[in-house]
Amino acid sequence: MEQLLNHIKDYSPLSDEAQYALHDCFEQVVLSKNEYLLTEGKICRHLFFLQQGALRGFYTLDGKEITHWFGFEKDFVTSFHSFITQEPAVENIQLLEGSILWAISKDTLTGLFNQYHEIERLVRIAYEKYYIRLEERFVNAQFKTATERYENLLLQTPHIIERVSLGHIASYLGISQETLSRIRSRF
Amino acid sequence: MEQLLNHIKDYSPLSDEAQYALHDCFEQVVLSKNEYLLTEGKICRHLFFLQQGALRGFYTLDGKEITHWFGFEKDFVTSFHSFITQEPAVENIQLLEGSILWAISKDTLTGLFNQYHEIERLVRIAYEKYYIRLEERFVNAQFKTATERYENLLLQTPHIIERVSLGHIASYLGISQETLSRIRSRF
DNA sequence: TTTGGTTTTTGATGAATGTCAAAAATGCCG
């Protein structure tokens, strides 16, 4: 929980009062490898903070699993579309490692927004960071070659390689496992 | 200006007071076709609401222009990364048609956030919509074929076809102009 | 309506990447 509160301070400073409120509203969730945080068709009612561990978001297309994002330590994770719209999720969230998370429900968060302007600000600022991150991924996806995408991954988040299987990384980069293997073999 | 205030109400209701404040803080900008709202290397200090017209965001890569987004009526537009970080923009924003916009500076907006919780909420909600929109584009970019991306464009925003040149659309879809021409020729 | 510039189409070719299948390597558990 301290990790969460400390991390949050990097986004925007919070009054003690707001921090206490947050402290009271998050609940710990512990899951082991391969378990699911969310499955397709369910409505995602919580936002999670990943304190320790790793997970992936994936959906199924033509019988194949497409991993479109990973979550690691200090990431906020949820099925964003479902969480915001409260419609059924199109994706699954699966643990890649045993993990410790902190969960807050959408209703509770909405209540905090009403009570604390500063918490809504915090989320506004967090959104900005996540938007910029997604923008970069988008530009990579659309306008760079497979090799460039892989090099970029090595530069930006080298730790992924050690914790995630080749197949999942290939999917994440939008290329086949075989192609990634070949790219890798020529450094 | 009424379009702007009306549009904003779709995101989140606002008190009269907050509406007056917004009204006072936006300034009209009128530009003609081919003019630039922003050029690469400049810091983007404003957020714009596009009341009437069309524009594109593009950057240069290997001597070629890559159009990565379009703006049309009722869109909020800015160079997001530059606007948020106040670092030099990597992109250009160019008018595709003569347009009417409303501009607010970052400082002014920040001031409004401090004064009106409800305006910060409005922006938080707007971010959610824009984030979901970008997520969809990302999935399209990374995991769909050129043909599927074009079909998707026809379904979701058919009006683009009539207002934007083939070359710009091809770039936006991440494919060459020739390939788009061929896709189109076989319906 | 002619003219010149821009945009779009068409054709030929090559590079990048996907698919299928099988072999090799790795890792886990008894």
Place this chain on the structure above:
DNA sequence: CGGCATTTTTGACATTCATCAAAAACCAAA
């Protein structure tokens, strides 16, 4: 340590798409 399941690599081939070049269509201004 040995065996089985999973992951990764390798090979052959097909497909998609980019590139280059040229022709055709379109459009706006004189």
